[in-house]
């Protein structure tokens with residue numbers, strides 16, 4: 001009996017050891033060497049990544065030094081909760097998060113006393129909040145679920161999120177510049193339902209900006225339709241406030257209820273992040289979630305949120321300031337115009353939308369696509385296969401010249 005028990009116990013021990021080994025131990029194929037090689041590869045190639053909207057001129061070295069010196073590196077912090085509600089007592093950076101939101105609010109035309117927002121996980125997280133807050137707000141004031149309208153060229157996250165939130169979605173065709181076609185929007189408008197309209201302020205591929213005046217003029221023709229306007233301004237929303245085009249994202253000039261902007265595109269965060277801004281009125285008309293153990297109402301979708309991201313954001317805006325952002329924003333736009341003109345000079349079909357830092361053009365050969373990590377697109381109205389360069393801060397004329405030299409070599 002004892003022998004059988006011993007045998008059974010050793011069999012189970014053997015199985016547990018095997019499982020532990022495969023989960024935690026010998027199954028890793030990468031070693032520290034691969035980790036170092038990965039880091040070397042990424043840092044070496046970061047400046048030739050031309051196809052995606054990431055600012056690679058990061059200014060966080062001093063932040064990381066401070067993070068280690070301060071001891072925060074060994075501390076778990078968490079922004080569970082609302083940055084505009086002081087009832088949270090755990091270890092968080094909500095105070096700094098609120099300051100980030102209050103810094104950005106006025107840049108988009110929000111009054112300080114009618115502003116609410118959070119630092120998000122990403123642009124998609126911001127759109128999720130925009131669609132969720134919009135749908136709940138409209139439902140509350142009308143008793144009806146809205147129809148969501150978004151252009152076919154807007155970022156796919158909007159379609160995915162409408163699907164996730166089980167909302168009826170109407171996709172409006174876009175013109176060859178990437179802008180929603182207003183006449184198609186009017187035709188699609190469901191006249192007896194509230195409307196949640198998503199405006200693409202810079203489409204991902206062509207950098208098209210939906211014509212807010214034209215769409216708003218259509219909406220004004222149907223005063224009985226209750227409307228919520230969300231701006232998906234992931235990349236452009238970062239830099240437009242520092243240019244002559246700042247009114248495009250000013251709700252005092254073009255009304256909107258919420259806006260989502262990515263932090264890792266223009267602002268130079270080193271990991272996905274963003275901001276979501278809306279009014280207090282919208283926030284106060286949501287489905288309440290009064291959570292006893294948190295001692296408060298929880299308006300945002302996520303429970304745990306990064307406490308480090310708001311600190312990095314705070315650090316960046318403190319150290320870059322309005323002056324730095326203005327220099328960077330205008331430098332990008334200037335370089336984009338330069339690139340477009342240089343492609344024109346070489347008779348390489350290329351396009352650049354107003355207010356945009358995204359030059360899109362006939363696709364070059366694969367070797368060039370691979371070298372500069374270019375993204376693909378297809379539009380028969382513009383001759384078929386396309387690529388683009390998103391002219392971010394690190395894309396100096398010198399670096400862009402290398403790309404142009406490669407284009408010039410094409411037979």
Ligand SMILES: Cc1ncc(COP(=O)(O)O)c(C=O)c1O
Pocket residue numbers: 053122123124125154155157202203204232233234235262272273274
């Ligand atoms: C216009 C637009 N909206 C939303 C997103 C999604 O943002 P994120 O990648 O930060 O989730 C992107 C990403 O490129 C985008 O270009």
